[in-house]
Amino acid sequence: xxxxxxxHFRARVETFGDTRAYTYLREAGRELVEDVATYxxxxxxxxxxxxxxxxxxxxxxxxxxxxxxxxxxxxxxxGCLYAGVxxxxxxxxxxxxxxxxxxxxxxxxxxxxxxxxxELGASVAAWLSARNGSDTVAVAATDAESLGDPYAWVMPGIxxxxxxxxxxxxGSTSTPKGVAVSHRNLVHNQAAISAAVGTGPADVVVGxxxxxxxxxxxxxxxxxxxxxxxLVYMSPITFLKxxxxxxxxxxxxxxxxxxxxxxxxxxxxxxxxxxQLAELDLTSLRVALTGAEPIRPRTLDAVIExxxxxxxxxxxxxxxxxxxxxxxxxxxxxxxxPPVYLDVDSAALERNRLVAGxxxxxxxxxxxxxxxxxxxxxxxxxxxxxxxxxxEIWIGGSSVAQGYWNRLDDTRDRFxxxxxxxxxxxxxxxxxxxxxxxxxxxxRLGDLIIVNGRNxxxxxxxxxxxxxxxxxxxxxxVVLSIDTADQERLLVVQGVRIEQLGELPxxxxxxxxxxxxxxxxxxxxxxxxxxxxxxxxxxxSGKVQRNSMRSAFLGNxxxxxxHEEIEPSVQRVRAGVLVAH
Numbered sequence: 001x002x003x004x005x006x007x008h009f010r011a012r013v014e015t016f017g018d019t020r021a022y023t024y025l026r027e028a029g030r031e032l033v034e035d036v037a038t039y040x041x042x043x044x045x046x047x048x049x050x051x052x053x054x055x056x057x058x059x060x061x062x063x064x065x066x067x068x069x070x071x072x073x074x075x076x077x078x079g080c081l082y083a084g085v086x087x088x089x090x091x092x093x094x095x096x097x098x099x100x101x102x103x104x105x106x107x108x109x110x111x112x113x114x115x116x117x118x119e120l121g122a123s124v125a126a127w128l129s130a131r132n133g134s135d136t137v138a139v140a141a142t143d144a145e146s147l148g149d150p151y152a153w154v155m156p157g158i159x160x161x162x163x164x165x166x167x168x169x170x171g172s173t174s175t176p177k178g179v180a181v182s183h184r185n186l187v188h189n190q191a192a193i194s195a196a197v198g199t200g201p202a203d204v205v206v207g208x209x210x211x212x213x214x215x216x217x218x219x220x221x222x223x224x225x226x227x228x229x230x231l232v233y234m235s236p237i238t239f240l241k242x243x244x245x246x247x248x249x250x251x252x253x254x255x256x257x258x259x260x261x262x263x264x265x266x267x268x269x270x271x272x273x274x275x276q277l278a279e280l281d282l283t284s285l286r287v288a289l290t291g292a293e294p295i296r297p298r299t300l301d302a303v304i305e306x307x308x309x310x311x312x313x314x315x316x317x318x319x320x321x322x323x324x325x326x327x328x329x330x331x332x333x334x335x336x337x338p339p340v341y342l343d344v345d346s347a348a349l350e351r352n353r354l355v356a357g358x359x360x361x362x363x364x365x366x367x368x369x370x371x372x373x374x375x376x377x378x379x380x381x382x383x384x385x386x387x388x389x390x391x392e393i394w395i396g397g398s399s400v401a402q403g404y405w406n407r408l409d410d411t412r413d414r415f416x417x418x419x420x421x422x423x424x425x426x427x428x429x430x431x432x433x434x435x436x437x438x439x440x441x442x443x444r445l446g447d448l449i450i451v452n453g454r455n456x457x458x459x460x461x462x463x464x465x466x467x468x469x470x471x472x473x474x475x476x477x478v479v480l481s482i483d484t485a486d487q488e489r490l491l492v493v494q495g496v497r498i499e500q501l502g503e504l505p506x507x508x509x510x511x512x513x514x515x516x517x518x519x520x521x522x523x524x525x526x527x528x529x530x531x532x533x534x535x536x537x538x539x540x541s542g543k544v545q546r547n548s549m550r551s552a553f554l555g556n557x558x559x560x561x562x563h564e565e566i567e568p569s570v571q572r573v574r575a576g577v578l579v580a581h
Contacts, residue, residue: 001191003160004183006081008190009225013043016201016228024071025234025249032234032245037071039225042078044150049079051148054156058113058138062086062166062178062405064106066093066116066124069235073211074221076115076142080165084156087165088178089212092120093127097537101176103131105168108178109405112137118144160184166405167214167324178405179324186218188398189327190226192369193219196332197287197318199257201228206255208239208246208264215291218328219259229257243267244276247310251280259289262299263542266474269302283311287335291320293543294441294459295363300339314338321365321441325414325426327399331374331439333366340364342440350454352390354433354440360460364438372397376434377419379427379445384419390433390442394425447546449481451488451523458546464520465492468512471500475533478546480553482527484569490526491570492517493549495533496562506530506563514565527570529553532560 002008012020018038025032037045053059063085067073073089080087088109093099105111114137116124121141128137164186166178193199205224209216224231232253239246247268250258265288290300304314317339322329333340346359354362368374373396376385385391394417403411416424431448432441443457450456458479466473477494492513501509514525535558537545552558554574566574 004158005186012228013039020230023232027238045075046078046082047150047153048147050082051153053083053085059085061112062088062109064088064090064111064114072117084158086163091212114139115142117141169324180402180405182402185327185401193223193329194227196369198335199227203229203256204253205231205257206250207233208236210236214324214328244272247280250285254284257287261293261542262296265303266299269306277310280310285316287318288316289318295319297361319365325401326395329369330395331366332369354388362440367437382419387434393428393430393432396425400426465513468516471497476536476544478544478549480550482570489570492526493529495536496530497533510563510565527566529564530562535560
């Protein structure tokens with residue numbers, strides 16, 4: 001195993017040269033046009049950009065990459081790695097929330113150089129100038145620059161401990177932080193992914209994920225390079241507009257591996273028609289990896305049933321668990337077997353135990369990948385728990401990143417945990433349990449709702465809300481706990497697809513949701529805020545942002561409100577927060 005990703009990929013270039021390629025499917029009207037780059041071409045372009053970067057004084061600090069989907073980002077990212085420059089992948093800001101997020105990344109990483117395209121360069125420069133009131137951050141369009149001579153490039157003095165890039169967390173639970181991923185972390189996790197998935201030189205990976213998300217960057221873009229495989233990929237917008245295009249690409253290019261979060265598979269189950277399926281052959285697909293957000297059994301079942309006529313096998317689904325702090329993948333199912341389901345008793349679940357019985361269905365996420373040590377730990381006593389007991393998931397090993405960029409206290413708290421003298425471990429903040437070697441995720445430590453001594457998981461209630469009506473069946477929503485003067489009160493902020501309401505009054509939908517939660521969980525009817533489905537805050541991977549929605553509710557700045565039923569005690573909390581502000 002090479003010590004750096006650059007050395008590993010250059011060895012792949014020597015072996016495969018022009019016989020492996022990255023094919024980007026670019027939209028041209030209703031058609032998709034191929035933009036092909038071989039390994040050799042990617043290596044040449046990376047050396048040219050790296051040589052150019054060595055003459056930029058701003059590159060002694062992390063460099064922000066603001067690119068639309070496509071090969072220009074990949075060239076810039078590789079160029080940074082080849083130059084020994086810390087890359088910071090970022091989404092192109094399009095609204096106030098995304099602008100605030102990218103601005104936070106700029107400040108946190110102390111960026112002085114932004115790389116982008118000619119198409120975006122002027123608008124990015126104008127935004128930065130308006131924000132800073134000065135030109136402290138330079139902007140360079142790499143598709144217009146006269147880059148360096150690739151033959152003048154010299155391998156920089158990078159080692160396994162050199163920071164390769166900063167992966168900013170999606171912010172589903174807190175302020176985004178820059179996870180510092182070293183070359184050793186990256187190579188170790190790539191090796192673990194390759195071993196778990198079975199990716200190899202004969203494979204074709206097909207994907208659509210955003211390049212600034214860890215699964216998109218490490219799983220989709222970099223894993224084929226590590227494995228010596230080819231990649232066919234498209235813009236997330238292309239996929240979201242017409243999900244069938246992913247399946248058509250798998251068919252046409254005889255794809256073996258694809259990946260995505262739960263909501264992507266949900267789109268396939270809902271929006272692919274019988275006529276489209278009749279034209280598809282998905283028998284080449286060996287692995288359909290699912291992760292990055294809670295994996296829902298009903299989604300897996302729906303996809304298996306919907307795509308089976310086209311040759312999709314239940315054995316293709318491959319559940320995994322991970323996060324940016326562990327580079328990407330921490331656990332993985334075994335390839336070639338159907339999803340592992342576990343029906344657990346709800347009352348036992350509330351007591352932090354996994355006991356077989358009717359109530360809640362969980363999806364197994366497999367065992368720890370090669371080279372990682374996973375433990376379930378009591379978050380209070382910091383003692384390792386036995387099988388079947390729910391606790392915080394702790395992870396140790398070479399895939400665990402170096403910490404958060406310029407955040408020593410946060411790094412110490414999250415990355416340097418010890419249990420019974422063993423460590424250091426990463427404290428993931430996720431809750432789960434091991435049973436017969438299989439990891440089952442139950443929720444987030446910070447999201448746990450305690451009502452009358454009962455431990456309730458918001459995603460279980462959110463799932464039940466979706467059964468209230470077709471207008472909320474596939475719309476995002478969050479369940480929150482509001483601390484009032486006398487007790488905890490539940491709040492449901494639920495997105496609604498208005499076109500699916502039909503003749504049902506919005507107040508009746510609210511009543512159905514209140515009844516559904518009260519009956520299903522033996523709780524008082526919750527407070528309900530119904531909003532347009534796009535108004536629920538989500539991360540780039542589709543996770544709902546409960547903390548962000550709580551802040552919006554308490555600040556009375558929830559967008560797209562259609563209807564609300566709020567108890568006086570909760571109204572007083574909201575009013576009190578408003579007065580305090």
